[in-house]
Each structure stands twice: as structure tokens, then as C-alpha cells.
Amino acid sequence: xxxxxxxxxLLRKYNPNEALVYHAFCVEQTMARFATxxxxxxxxxxxxxxxxxxxxxxxxxxxxxKAPELLKEIDVDDAFIHAxxxxxxxxxxxxxxxLFMEKVLYTIDELTGLVYxxxxxxxxxxxxxxxxxxxxxxxxKGFAAGVNRDVIAQGxxxxxxxxEHIITLTIEAMEKASDKIGL
Numbered sequence: 361x362x363x364x365x366x367x368x369x370l371l372r373k374y375n376p377n378e379a380l381v382y383h384a385f386c387v388e389q390t391m392a393r394f395a396t397x398x399x400x401x402x403x404x405x406x407x408x409x410x411x412x413x414x415x416x417x418x419x420x421x422x423x424x425x426k427a428p429e430l431l432k433e434i435d436v437d438d439a440f441i442h443a444x445x446x447x448x449x450x451x452x453x454x455x456x457x458x459l460f461m462e463k464v465l466y467t468i469d470e471l472t473g474l475v476y477x478x479x480x481x482x483x484x485x486x487x488x489x490x491x492x493x494x495x496x497x498x499x500x501k502g503f504a505a506g507v508n509r510d511v512i513a514q515g516x517x518x519x520x521x522x523x524e525h526i527i528t529l530t531i532e533a534m535e536k537a538s539d540k541i542g543l
Contacts, residue, residue, distance in 0.1 A: 361403070361404065361407070361436075362407065362434045362435070362436060364403075364406070364407065364410070366434055367407050367410050367411055367434065368410065370411065370414065370430070370431075370433060370434055371384055371410060371411055371414060374414055374415065374417050374418050374419075374430055375413065375414070375416065375417030375418070376417060376418075377417055380413065380416060380417050382476075382540075382541045382542055383413065383472065383473065383476070384409070384410050384411070384412070384413060385410070385537055385540050385541050386472040386475075386476060386533075386534055386537065386541055387409040387410070387412055387413075387465070387468060387469055387472050388406045388407075388409040388410035388537075389406070389409075389533040389534060389536060389537040389540075389541075390409065390468045390471075390472055390529070390530050390533040390534065391405040391406050391408060391409030391461075391464065391465060391468070392405055392406040392409070392533065393529050393530075393532055393533035393536075394464045394468070394529055394533075395461070397529055398460070400460075400461065404440075405461055405464075407436075407440070408440060408443045408444060408461065408465060409465065409468075411431065411436075411444060412443075412444050412447050412465060412469060414427050414430045414431060414444065415427045415430055423448060423452045423453075424444070424445045424447070424448035424452045424453035424455070425445075425452070425453070427441065427444050427445055428441045428445065431444065442455060442462070443457075443459070443461055443462045443465060444465075446458070446462040446465070446466060447462070447465045447466050447469050449466060450511075451508070451511070457515075457518070460519070463515060463518045463519050464515075464519065466511065466515045466518070467511070467512055467514075467515025467516055467518070467519060467526060468515075468526070468530055469511075470507050470508050470509070470511045470512050470515075471507075471512050471526065471527065471530050472530060472534065473504060473506070473507045474494060474497065474498060474504050474507045474509075474512070475489070475494055475527070475530050475531060475534055476534070476541070476543070477497070477503065477504035477507070478493055478494050478497045478504075479534070479538075479543045480543075481497070485538060485543040486531070486534055486535040486538040486543045487535065487538075489531050489535065490531075491524050491527045491528055491531070494527050494531070495524075495527070512526075
């Protein structure tokens with residue numbers, strides 16, 4: 361398996377914008393948190409999360425389509441590539457998330473954006489953030505308008521996990537990584 365350092369180097373090669381790197385770190389940490397919670401390989405899940413938007417920075421019009429080519433540079437397996445490409449299902453990819461890991465990635469990709477935006481509005485950032493804070497912002501459609509709440513809700517339904525629990529694990533993961541993500 362590729363090392364985390366190699367993965368981050370590839371991420372930065374194709375995503376020179378630090379905001380995109382922060383997002384990748386958010387998803388990386390959240391994937392690791394879910395893997396730990398549900399008894400899966402946290403290192404593998406984290407790497408999938410870290411590289412999920414590998415093609416977004418330089419090839420946004422080919423998002424989830426250019427990723428397989430870029431990921432081949434570090435020789436990841438087909439399951440890894442499938443997971444990365446499935447997070448864009450229905451938006452920029454026809455690859456449906458089928459495995460639990462893929463469904464988690466599909467769900468939390470957008471959710472990390474909402475949690476991050478919520479943190480930016482709080483003086484204490486991630487410290488002490490509650491599910492209630494995130495849900496309040498969720499209800500304000502003008503807030504973080506680029507976050508697709510339908511994808512999050514659909515993902516929660518696919519996972520058959522209460523949205524509140526998904527938000528809780530996401531907050532926990534991002535709070536743990538707050539120093540790495542500018543919060």
C-alpha cells in the first residue's frame with residue numbers, strides 16, 4: 361500500500377490550492393474515524409479520503425474521470441480507484457457507491473464542507489461544536505450553499521445510520537485534526 365507521505369505528495373501535485381488540501385485532510389480524518397468506529401482498516405480508509413478529490417484541483421471538468429489515471433501514478437488497486445470515483449455518483453460519476461466505505465465517503469464528502477463552514481462562523485471553531493450547531497446551519501439554505509444537503513441525506517439513508525451520528529463522528533474527526541485544517 362502507498363504511504364501517507366506519497367499520497368499527500370500526489371494530492372499536492374494536482375491540488376495546489378491549500379483550501380482543497382484542507383478539505384482532503386477533513387475527509388481523510390473523517391474516513392479514519394468511521395473506519396475505527398465500524399471496525400475497518402483506518403489507514404486504508406484515510407488514504408481513500410485523502411485522495412478522493414485527486415483530480416479536482418487541476419481537472420474539475422473531469423472530476424472522478426481523470427482520477428483513475430492520476431491514481432495509477434502511485435499504483436493503488438482497483439478497489440481504491442472505484443471508491444474514489446464513486447463519491448461523485450449522480451453528480452459527475454455513474455459509479456454507484458456499493459461498499460460501506462464508499463457510502464461513507466459519498467456521505468461525508470459534502471458533510472465535511474458543512475461542518476467546516478459552521479466552524480468558520482464560531483469563535484471557538486471546532487472546539488465544543490455540537491450536532492445542533494451543524495443542523496441549525498443545515499436548515500439555512502443560504503449558508504454554505506455549495507454543500508449538497510441532498511447527497512448527505514441520501515448517503516445517510518444508504519448507510520442506514522442516523523444523520524445525527526454521522527454528524528457526531530464527523531465533528532469528532534475534524535476536531536481532532538483542527539490544527540491541520542486551519543481551525
